[in-house]
Amino acid sequence: MTISNEDVQKIARLARLEVSENQAIKFSGELEKILHLVEKMEACDTASVEPMTHPFDAALRLREDKITETNQRDKFQTIAPATQDGLYLVPKVID
Amino acid sequence: MDKLHQKTLTELQSFLRDGECSARELAEHFLQRIDADDQLNAFITVDSQRTLEQAKQADIDLNKNSGSALTGIPLAHKDIFCTDGLLTTCGSKILNNFVSPYDATVVSRLNTAGMVTLGKTNMDEFAMGSSNETSYYGAVSNPWKIDAVPGGSSGGSAAAVAAGLAPAATGTDTGGSIRQPAAFCGITGVKPSYGRVSRYGMIAFASSLDQAGPMTRTAEDAALLLDVMCGFDEHDSTSLRQDPVNFSAQLDKPIEGVKIGLPKSFFSEGLDAEVGDVVDTAIKTLEKMGAIIVDIALPTSELAVPCYYVLAPAEASSNLSRFDGVRFGHRAQEYGDLDDMYQKTRSEGFGDEVKRRIMIGTYALSSGYYDAYYSKAQKLRRLISNDFDLAFKQCDVILGPTTPSVAFDKNAKTDDPVAMYLNDTYTIPANLAGLPAMSLPAGLSPQGMPIGLHIVAPYMEEGRMLNLAHQFQLNTDFHRAFPEAYV
Numbered sequence: 001m002t003i004s005n006e007d008v009q010k011i012a013r014l015a016r017l018e019v020s021e022n023q024a025i026k027f028s029g030e031l032e033k034i035l036h037l038v039e040k041m042e043a044c045d046t047a048s049v050e051p052m053t054h055p056f057d058a059a060l061r062l063r064e065d066k067i068t069e070t071n072q073r074d075k076f077q078t079i080a081p082a083t084q085d086g087l088y089l090v091p092k093v094i095d
Numbered sequence: 096m097d098k099l100h101q102k103t104l105t106e107l108q109s110f111l112r113d114g115e116c117s118a119r120e121l122a123e124h125f126l127q128r129i130d131a132d133d134q135l136n137a138f139i140t141v142d143s144q145r146t147l148e149q150a151k152q153a154d155i156d157l158n159k160n161s162g163s164a165l166t167g168i169p170l171a172h173k174d175i176f177c178t179d180g181l182l183t184t185c186g187s188k189i190l191n192n193f194v195s196p197y198d199a200t201v202v203s204r205l206n207t208a209g210m211v212t213l214g215k216t217n218m219d220e221f222a223m224g225s226s227n228e229t230s231y232y233g234a235v236s237n238p239w240k241i242d243a244v245p246g247g248s249s250g251g252s253a254a255a256v257a258a259g260l261a262p263a264a265t266g267t268d269t270g271g272s273i274r275q276p277a278a279f280c281g282i283t284g285v286k287p288s289y290g291r292v293s294r295y296g297m298i299a300f301a302s303s304l305d306q307a308g309p310m311t312r313t314a315e316d317a318a319l320l321l322d323v324m325c326g327f328d329e330h331d332s333t334s335l336r337q338d339p340v341n342f343s344a345q346l347d348k349p350i351e352g353v354k355i356g357l358p359k360s361f362f363s364e365g366l367d368a369e370v371g372d373v374v375d376t377a378i379k380t381l382e383k384m385g386a387i388i389v390d391i392a393l394p395t396s397e398l399a400v401p402c403y404y405v406l407a408p409a410e411a412s413s414n415l416s417r418f419d420g421v422r423f424g425h426r427a428q429e430y431g432d433l434d435d436m437y438q439k440t441r442s443e444g445f446g447d448e449v450k451r452r453i454m455i456g457t458y459a460l461s462s463g464y465y466d467a468y469y470s471k472a473q474k475l476r477r478l479i480s481n482d483f484d485l486a487f488k489q490c491d492v493i494l495g496p497t498t499p500s501v502a503f504d505k506n507a508k509t510d511d512p513v514a515m516y517l518n519d520t521y522t523i524p525a526n527l528a529g530l531p532a533m534s535l536p537a538g539l540s541p542q543g544m545p546i547g548l549h550i551v552a553p554y555m556e557e558g559r560m561l562n563l564a565h566q567f568q569l570n571t572d573f574h575r576a577f578p579e580a581y582v
Contacts, residue, residue, distance in 0.1 A: 008454070015412060015457040016419070016434065017450055018442040027454065033513050034455055040401045041471050044478065051473035052480060054303050055289040055529020056554070060332055075196050081426035088421050091433045 001039065003032045099124045100259030101577055104168055104316040107262055111157060111167045118153035118167030122146050122211050125169050129213065129260045134241055134580075137255040139174045139232045140182045141214035149211040156209055165323060166209030171261040173252050174215040175222055176202050176307075177296040181212075185298045186220040186230040186248075189418045189425045189444025199296025200328045201265060201307050208323045213261050217251030220446045221415065222272055222300045224248050225518040228509055229448040236505075237280060238578040239544055243502040246276030246518075252310045253280040257545075258581040263311045263320060267297060269304045270403050271497075271522025274534035277310055278497035278547025281536045281576055283564065284310045285317045288555050289529035290335035292321075293328035301410035302333075304403075304526045313574050314535060314564035318342035321557065337555075345558035346565040351385030353563060356490030358393045361521055367500045373546040374496045377537040377567070381494075384570060386563075391486040391493065395478040396524040400516055402479065403523045405459050405472035411449075412456030418444060451512060480528040487553045492560055495521055497534040497547030521549055531557045535564045536573040545576070 005024040008031065012019040019027060073086055082089035099107070099121065110116045126143050146169070153167035177183050177195035179202075184190045198206065206212070219229040227235040227250030235250040237243040238258035245254040249266030253276035256264050266273040268286035277284025285308040292307045299305060309320035321342050328334040355378070362371060382388055420426035420440030427439035445453070459468035486493060498518060508515040525532035530551055537548035548567075552560035568574050 011454045011458050011461070012450075014461065015453045016416075016437040016441055017445070017453065018438040019450075027451065030451055030512055031454060031458070033511075034404060034451070034516075035458075037513050037516065038401045038404050038455075038459075038468065038472075041398055041405070041475055044395065044398055044475060046471060046474035046478065049474040049477055051470055052477035053473060054333075055480075055527075063329070072196070076422070079192075079194055079196065079423045081420055081424075090421055091430065091436055093433050 001032070001035045003028045003035065100128055100262070102262065103312050104263055104319055105313070107168055108164060118150040118157060118211060119147065121167065122150035122169050122213070125213050125261055132258065132260060135236050135238060135254045135258060135260070136233050137217055137235055137251040137258070137260055138171070138214045139184055139186070139217050139251070142181060145181070146211060146213055153209050153211055163208045165205070165319065167211060169211040169213045169262060170205065171213045171216050171252060171255050171264040172202060173218055173249050173264065173266050175218060175267050175298045176265060177298070178202055178212070178215065181215065183215065184232065185222070186218040186232060187444065187446070187449070188231040189441070191231070191425060193424050197296060200293035200330060201297065201324055204323055204326070216249070216255055216264055219248035219250065220449050221298070221411070222248040222267055222269055223411070223448050223452050225271070225275055225515050226505070226508065227251065227276070228505060229446055231446060234505055237502045238581050239281065240502065242504050243544070244279065244505055246279035246502060248272040249310060250276045253277055253282060253284070256280070256282045256310050256312065257578060259577070263309060263316060265307060266310045267305055267307050268526065269300050269407060270526050271519040273308050273310060274497050274522050274532060274547065274549065275518060277534040279502035279545065281545030282310055282312060283314055283317050283533065283535045283574060284308065285321065285533040285557070285561070286525065286531065287321060287325065287557055288531045290333055291325045291337070291557070293326070293331040293334050295328055295330035299414040301407040302414060303410060304407060313568055314533070314561050315343070315346060315568070317533070318346060318561045318565070342558050342561050345562050348562050349385065350381070350563055350566045353386045353492065354389050354490040355381060355386050356389050356391035356486055356493045358391055358396070358486070358493060358495060360393065360397060361495035365499050365517070365520065366496060369540045370496050370498070370500060370546050373538040373540065374548055377548045378494060380571060381563070381567060384566065389490045391489055393482045393486060393524065395475060395482050398475055399479055399524045399527055400520055402472045402475040402527060403519070404455065404516060405468045406476065408452040408456030409459050409469050410456070412453045412460065415449070415453055448512070476527050479524055483524070483528045483530060483551070492563060493551040495549050497521060497549040501540050501544035501546060525551045530554055531560055533560055533564060535567065536576065538573050539576060
């Protein structure tokens, strides 16, 4: 698998990362090396193997649908970059 | 008494109980050592006033005889654990202003037991690294050789314990991050079975692999901490319902007849001879103590590293999407629209290794590649796990070296991510299979660098592993070795 600078830019965009042209050159080489390592997996036949998603195949626990937490909005928002009237501020999304 | 920093938790317990020293004296002793050290960079945050307040409360409890077995004993927390009111960076710039509004369950359990927090230890950024060189807060040095790395990602915790800046520390282990630095720094480090210790408030890297554990001088000390750290937590969806553990009570069994499995592939290509020699000697010691050696095979473990470098980055790329500059942490100064804010914030806030892993994970999960990478890796994960099930039909525990080499010099592998990844060849399989595993000191190399002995036990059989390690430590004194510069 080869990874071009354009591939890096595309992946970075999906991951919400900004990568300069110089960085893309560096990353493309590094990612290619990592994928080369990863592709050693192909040596093993796994045709009839069930994927293992978790160390023990347990189902997620369910709990009763009732309120257990108290409202700590003020406490949590004191560490936010920008808030107003209990809301988190971000750049305008809808005009 | 003058060498308090070389003592085990068990020894410090008896000092406190007998009134030979107070919790305050202990806290002050370690705070002074942390303050005096200008070589290791083992800590990111120290709040001595807070520490001394905790110690004061511990002394009150000790005087009233109302404390627990661990009341007044100091320890350090890896900076991956959220600590209420205290900076929690996870080694990253993106959390350089994150004062956690709550405690991780591990932290609150140890606080409730009366332990005194010395500070937050340095680590590879988001626990992604095997040398502690990816930390935004600077590399950590190895107390045995200042030019060498302490290992990672729990490198600050390992260096702090090895140098006597803390008698114990917490760590986390996703692919070896407790055991590899424990081996490099000559201490004991335990990764429990997946689900034993709550992950609540432990900043997530790869959620199906992450597990917290203790880093100590001895197996006996590790058991003491695990007895408090383990337990069901409704705040962690993968926490196990389990009876209260008492590993400390399981240490004294004789090891006569214990079957030790040796996977040949862990003693072949890629293992440095000096490490192999020391591990062989340790195994002979166990044999003399009555253990029986059995040859076993873990054939698929050869592919554990490739498998891990799909699964861990895939999970990380999802987990790290929460760092977006909206609710907490760093936000870029200048940006245009919302996407631009995310991108600038994340690009400024994450270091290169974190970016590499996010990108590998994003790629592996992207449309068209999912089956070839992610699904394939999950299938391999099952085969690796099945190998262990088969092996444990022939033996009680599996032994080998923790790492292929002793601690390498700083900058030796920073330009080659893949060479860095191969450090975790022997430790990753246990994470993939969710098994308990530990590293303990097995001796020093001819150049005087620590070498770790690795033990893997069947699921939920920590007691068996700690028993073997404790018996080994009763018959050897490798765990008593202390780096010259920190005596």
